[in-house]
Structure formats: structure tokens, C-alpha cells
Amino acid sequence: MTPQATISLPIRECQRCPWVWVQRGLHKPRRCPDCGSPYWDRPRRVTRGAERKAEEAAGLLTAEKAKAASRREWLRGKVREAKVAD
Numbered sequence: 847m848t849p850q851a852t853i854s855l856p857i858r859e860c861q862r863c864p865w866v867w868v869q870r871g872l873h874k875p876r877r878c879p880d881c882g883s884p885y886w887d888r889p890r891r892v893t894r895g896a897e898r899k900a901e902e903a904a905g906l907l908t909a910e911k912a913k914a915a916s917r918r919e920w921l922r923g924k925v926r927e928a929k930v931a932d
């Protein structure tokens with residue numbers, strides 16, 4: 847085995863387009879090689895509405911809804927049980 851001098855170059859991810867690339871050279875690239883955006887390392891400004899949509903997409907609100915729905919089901923079951931006991 848011959849020892850190799852390897853530098854691990856960082857993997858860069860464009861925040862403006864789906865481009866992911868391995869950095870060439872030691873310095874952070876100025877622009878995205880694909881879309882050419884100088885703001886490739888900064889995410890787009892997120893508005894409140896978009897944030898909410900993102901949360902929903904991440905399933906956070908969906909999980910809350912599911913929890914509420916299962917609780918509703920549980921309560922309905924309780925009511926039915928009470929009626930049967932009568």
C-alpha cells in the first residue's frame with residue numbers, strides 16, 4: 847500500500863438549484879457551476895406562508911392532525927362504551 851496524500855474536498859450544495867458538486871480547489875466557489883448564482887450558499891428568503899407549507903411538507907402539521915383525529919376516534923369509542931354500559 848502506498849500512502850497517498852489526499853485532501854478531502856468539501857461537497858457543495860446549491861441552495862438555489864438542485865446542483866451538488868465537489869469543490870475544486872481550496873477556496874469556496876464564488877458561483878454555482880450549474881445555475882451560476884453567487885448566492886448558491888444562501889437559501890432563498892422564506893416567507894411565512896412558504897414556511898408553513900414547508901412544515902406541512904415535512905409532516906409536522908400532518909402529524910398534529912393525525913393525533914387530533916386519533917383522539918377524536920378514542921373519544922368516540924368512549925362515548926359508545928358509555929352507551930353500551932347503559
Ligand SMILES: [Zn+2]
Pocket residue numbers: 860861862863864865878879880881882883886
Ligand atoms: Zn445552482
